[in-house]
Amino acid sequence: xxxxxxxxxxxxxxxxxxxxxxxxxxxxxxxxxxxxxxxxxxxxxxxxxxxxxxxxxxxxxxxxxxxxxxxxxxxxxxxxxxxxxxxxxxxxxxxxxxxxxxxxxxxxxxxxxxxxxxxxxxxxxxxxxxxxxxxxxxxxxxxxxxxxxxxxxxxxxxxxxxxxxxxxxxxxxxxxxxxxxxxxxxxxxxxxxxxxxxxxxxxxxxxxxxxxxxxxxxxxxxxxxxxxxxxxxxxxxxxxxxxxxxxxxxxxxxxxxxxxxxxxxxxxxxxxxxxxxxxxxxxxxxxxxxxxxxxxxxxxxxxxxxxxxxxxxxxxxxxxxxxxxxxxxxxxxxxxxxxxxxxxxxxxxxxxxxxxxxxxxxxxxxxxxxxxxxxxxxxxxxxxxxxxxxxxxxxxxxxxxxxxxxxxxxxxxxxxxxxxxxxxxxxxxxxxxxxxxxxxxxxxxxxxxxxxxxxxxxxxxxxxxxxxxxxxxxxxxxxxxxxxxxxxxxxxxxxxxxxxxx
Amino acid sequence: xxxxxxxxxxxxxxxxxxxxxxxxxxxxxxxxxxxxxxxxxxxxxxxxxxxxxxxxxxxxxxxxxxxxxxxxxxxxxxxxxxxxxxxxxxxxxxxxxxxxxxxxxxxxxxxxxxxxxxxxxxxxxxxxxxxxxxxxxxxxxxxxxxxxxxxxxxxxxxxxxxxxxxxxxxxxxxxxxxxxxxxxxxxxxxxxxxxxxxxxxxxxxxxxxxxxxxxxxxxxxxxxxxxxxxxxxxxxxxxxxxxxxxxxxxxxxxxxxxxxxxxxxxxxxxxxxxxxxxxxxxxxxxxxxxxxxxxxxxxxxxxxxxxxxxxxxxxxxxxxxxxxxxxxxxxxxxxx
Numbered sequence: 001x002x003x004x005x006x007x008x009x010x011x012x013x014x015x016x017x018x019x020x021x022x023x024x025x026x027x028x029x030x031x032x033x034x035x036x037x038x039x040x041x042x043x044x045x046x047x048x049x050x051x052x053x054x055x056x057x058x059x060x061x062x063x064x065x066x067x068x069x070x071x072x073x074x075x076x077x078x079x080x081x082x083x084x085x086x087x088x089x090x091x092x093x094x095x096x097x098x099x100x101x102x103x104x105x106x107x108x109x110x111x112x113x114x115x116x117x118x119x120x121x122x123x124x125x126x127x128x129x130x131x132x133x134x135x136x137x138x139x140x141x142x143x144x145x146x147x148x149x150x151x152x153x154x155x156x157x158x159x160x161x162x163x164x165x166x167x168x169x170x171x172x173x174x175x176x177x178x179x180x181x182x183x184x185x186x187x188x189x190x191x192x193x194x195x196x197x198x199x200x201x202x203x204x205x206x207x208x209x210x211x212x213x214x215x216x217x218x219x220x221x222x223x224x225x226x227x228x229x230x231x232x233x234x235x236x237x238x239x240x241x242x243x244x245x246x247x248x249x250x251x252x253x254x255x256x257x258x259x260x261x262x263x264x265x266x267x268x269x270x271x272x273x274x275x276x277x278x279x280x281x282x283x284x285x286x287x288x289x290x291x292x293x294x295x296x297x298x299x300x301x302x303x304x305x306x307x308x309x310x311x312x313x314x315x316x317x318x319x320x321x322x323x324x325x326x327x328x329x330x331x332x333x334x335x336x337x338x339x340x341x342x343x344x345x346x347x348x349x350x351x352x353x354x355x356x357x358x359x360x361x362x363x364x365x366x367x368x369x370x371x372x373x374x375x376x377x378x379x380x381x382x383x384x385x386x387x388x389x390x391x392x393x394x395x396x397x398x399x400x401x402x403x404x405x406x407x408x409x410x411x412x413x414x415x416x417x418x419x420x421x422x423x424x425x426x427x428x429x430x431x432x433x434x435x436x437x438x439x440x441x442x443x444x445x446x447x448x449x450x451x452x453x454x455x456x457x458x459x460x461x462x463x464x465x466x467x468x469x470x471x472x473x474x475x476x477x478x479x480x481x482x483x484x485x486x487x488x489x490x491x492x493x494x495x496x497x498x499x500x501x502x
Numbered sequence: 503x504x505x506x507x508x509x510x511x512x513x514x515x516x517x518x519x520x521x522x523x524x525x526x527x528x529x530x531x532x533x534x535x536x537x538x539x540x541x542x543x544x545x546x547x548x549x550x551x552x553x554x555x556x557x558x559x560x561x562x563x564x565x566x567x568x569x570x571x572x573x574x575x576x577x578x579x580x581x582x583x584x585x586x587x588x589x590x591x592x593x594x595x596x597x598x599x600x601x602x603x604x605x606x607x608x609x610x611x612x613x614x615x616x617x618x619x620x621x622x623x624x625x626x627x628x629x630x631x632x633x634x635x636x637x638x639x640x641x642x643x644x645x646x647x648x649x650x651x652x653x654x655x656x657x658x659x660x661x662x663x664x665x666x667x668x669x670x671x672x673x674x675x676x677x678x679x680x681x682x683x684x685x686x687x688x689x690x691x692x693x694x695x696x697x698x699x700x701x702x703x704x705x706x707x708x709x710x711x712x713x714x715x716x717x718x719x720x721x722x723x724x725x726x727x728x729x730x731x732x733x734x735x736x737x738x739x740x741x742x743x744x745x746x747x748x749x750x751x752x753x754x755x756x757x758x759x760x761x762x763x764x765x766x767x768x769x770x771x772x773x774x775x776x777x778x779x780x781x782x783x784x785x786x787x788x789x790x791x792x793x794x795x796x797x798x799x800x801x802x803x804x805x806x807x808x809x810x811x812x813x814x815x816x817x818x819x820x821x822x823x824x825x826x827x828x829x830x831x832x833x834x835x836x837x838x
Binding site: 039040043046137140141181187195196198199319329332333335336338339340342345409410411450453454457458460 | 553554556560563580581582583584585588589592663668670689690691692693694697701702704705707708717718721797800801802836
C-alpha cells in the first residue's frame with residue numbers, strides 16, 4: 001500500500017504528468033489514423049526512451065497502450081472508419097448515431113465506456129496478479145480452440161439480417177486466413193508463387209480496405225455530408241457529449257459484461273482487442289431484450305464495443321507482468337522496453353519493483369482519464385466533421401489510410417491489397433454480405449486451425465484432449481447453451497410467424 | 503559552292519560540338535573520378551527483415567544511432583518483415599550497389615531457406631560488411647523436469663515434446679539438427695509465438711524449448727520456473743555460467759558455436775570496395791562503443807565483430823554446415 005501511495009504521489013510530479021500526456025497524445029493520434037495503432041506508436045518511441053528514467057518510460061508506454069483504442073473510436077463513430085481493428089463494432093451503432101446528428105452523444109458514450117472499461121480491468125488486474133499462474137495454466141491450446149469456436153459462433157449473431165450470407169462471408173474469411181505459410185507446418189498454401197503471399201494476408205490492410213476505404217466509396221458516391229438534413233443542424237455540442245457520457249450508467253449490465261469479456265480475453269495470449277470487441281458486442285446483443293436495436297444507432301452497442309476494447313489493457317498486462325509472456329504486439333514492445341531499462345518481468349518485478357508495476361497501472365489509468373477529458377473537450381468540435389462535405393473528408397481519410405497501411409511494413413502491396421479489399425468490400429456490401437463476419441472468420445479462422453493442430457500435436461493425435469480439460473468442458477457447455485438459446489429464439493420466432501399467418 | 507561550304511561549316515560545327523561534349527563529359531567524369539570519395543552524402547537505409555521490437559531490430563536501432571553520429575548522415579532502420587527475413591535478403595540481392603541500402607541478415611538460416619527453395623540468390627556475391635551481433639542458442643525446460651544429461655532427455659518417457667514457433671527459422675534449424683545428433687525423439691508442437699513457448703512449458707504442452715538464451719528468455723531461465731539444459735557454445739556462456747556446454751556433456755561434434763544465430767550486415771552485390779570498407783569501419787567503430795555493447799547485451803545479444811573478409815569466410819563455412827544437414831532439415835520441415 002505504501003508503494004501505491006508513493007507511486008500516486010510520483011504520478012503528480014510535472015515530469016510524470018508530461019510523460020503520461022505525451023503517451024496519451026501519441027496514442028490518440030495513432031489510434032485515430034486508420035491502420036496505425038499502439039504497436040507502431042510504441043515502436044517509434046522506443047529508441048527515444050533509452051536514456052530515460054524507467055518509470056517515465058513506463059508512463060509513456062502505458063499512456064499509449066491505454067488510449068489508442070479510445071482514439072480509434074473517433075473515426076469509427078464519425079466516419080464509419082474504425083481507427084484500429086478493435087473499434088470495428090463501434091461503427092455499427094456509432095455511425096448511425098452520427099448520421100442522425102448525434103455524433104457528440106456517441107463520442108461521449110465511447111469516452112466514458114472506454115474510461116470505465118479500463119478502470120474495471122485495471123482493478124481486476126491488481127486483484128488477480130496473485131492468481132496469474134492459475135489463469136495461465138488454465139488456457140491451453142484445446143481451451144483456446146473452444147474459445148475460438150465460441151467466437152466463430154458469434155458470426156451467426158453478428159450477421160444482422162441474413163444469416164446465410166453472414167455464414168458465407170465468415171467462410172470466405174476463414175479461407176482468406178488460410179493463405180500463406182501454415183501456422184504449424186512449413187508449407188505455403190494458395191501462394192500462387194507470389195512472394196507477397198508467404199506470410200499470408202495481413203489483417204490491417206484488409207480491415208482498412210473493407211471498413212475505411214470501401215466506406216469512402218460509399219459516401220463519395222452519395223455526396224453531401226455525413227449527418228444529413230435536419231440532423232446536421234444539431235450536431236455535437238457539449239450538452240450532447242455530457243448526455244452520452246452520463247448515459248453510460250443506464251447500461252450497467254452491458255458495461256460490466258463488456259469490461260469482463262475484455263479483461264478475460266486480454267489475459268489470453270493471442271486473443272487481443274479485436275476478439276474482445278466482437279465477443280462483447282455479440283454477447284450484449286444476444287442477451288439484450290431488444291436485440292433489434294443493435295446496429296441502428298443504439299447507445300448500448302457503443303458501450304459494449306468500447307468498454308471491451310479498453311478493458312483488454314488490464315487483462316493483457318497480467319501474463320506480461322507476472323511471467324514475462326507478452327500476449328500481443330503491444331506487450332512485445334513493452335517487454336523490450338523492460339529489458340532495455342534493466343527491468344526483469346516476473347516475480348522479481350512483482351516483489352521488488354512494485355514502483356514499476358504501479359507506474360504502469362497508474363499510467364494506464366491516468367492516460368485514460370486524460371483521454372476521456374480530451375475527447376469530451378474536443379468531441380463537440382470533432383463531431384462537426386459530420387457536417388463537412390464528404391468531398392473534403394474522403395481524400396483526407398484516403399491519404400491517412402494509405403499512410404497507415406504502408407507504414408506497418410513498408411510494403412506497397414499492402415496498399416494495393418487495401419484498394420482491392422475496398423472494391424471487393426464495397427461490392428459485398430452492395431450485395432448484402434456483412435463484412436464484419438468475414439473479418440471475424442478471418443481473424444478467428446487461423447487461430448482455430450492453429451489451436452486445433454497444436455492440441456493434436458500435444459496429445460499425439462488423441463482427440464480426447466479436447467474433452468478432458470476443465471476449461472474446455474465449461475466452454476463446451478457455454479457453446480451448447482448458446483446454440484440452444486438461439487435455436488429456442490428461432491423456433492419461437494417461427495411459431496409466432498405461423499400464428500400471425502394463421 | 504555556297505551550299506558545299508555551308509555543309510562543310512555545319513560538319514565542322516557538328517564535329518566541334520561532339521568534341522566539346524566529349525571533352526565536357528571527360529571533365530565531368532574526371533570530377534567523379536572516385537564516386538565513393540564523398541560517401542555517404544545522404545541517409546542510409548538499414549533494413550531489418552523482421553517486425554519492430556525483436557532482437558535484431560533492437561540491436562539495429564542501437565547500432566544505427568551510433569553509426570549515424572560517425573558517418574554524419576542518418577542511418578535509418580526500416581522494418582521490411584516477410585518470409586522469415588527473406589524479403590530483406592531479396593531487397594538487398596537486387597538492390598542498387600551504392601551503399602545506401604544495407605541490411606542485417608540472420609545467418610545461417612537464410613542459407614537454409616535458399617537451399618530448400620532456391621530463389622537464385624548467390625550469397626557469396628553479396629557485399630559482406632561485418633557482423634553486428636551473435637545469439638547463442640541453448641535448450642531450456644521447466645524447472646520441474648529433473649533432467650541433467652542428454653541421455654536422460656533422450657530416454658525420457660513419454661517422449662519429450664518440443665515447442666517451436668514453426669518448422670522454419672533458426673530455432674527449428676537448431677532443433678532439427680541437434681535432436682538428430684543427440685538421438686532425442688522428434689516430437690514437435692508448433693505454432694507458438696516465441697514468448698508463448700514459456701507458457702506452454704509451464705502448462706505442460708511440451709517439455710523442451712530451444713532458442714537464444716537472451717532477453718526475456720534469459721530472465722526466465724535465471725528465475726525460479728525455468729532452467730537451461732545445455733548451451734551450443736564452445737565455452738561456458740557468460741550470462742548462464744552454470745549451464746553446461748554440449749561439448750562438456752560429451753557431444754563435441756554437434757556443432758557448438760556453429761549453431762549460433764549470426765546477425766551479419768550486407769550490401770547489394772557489386773557495391774564498391776571503398777564503400778564497403780567505409781561501412782565496415784563505421785559498423786565496427788559503433789560496436790566498439792561500450793554503450794552500444796551494453797545496450798546490445800541488455801537486449802540479450804553479444805557483440806562479436808568481424809572484418810569484411812572474416813564475414814565472407816564465415817558465410818562460406820556456414821554453407822558447409824547447412825549443406826551437410828540439409829537432408830534432415832528438409833525431412834523434418836515436412837514431418838510433424
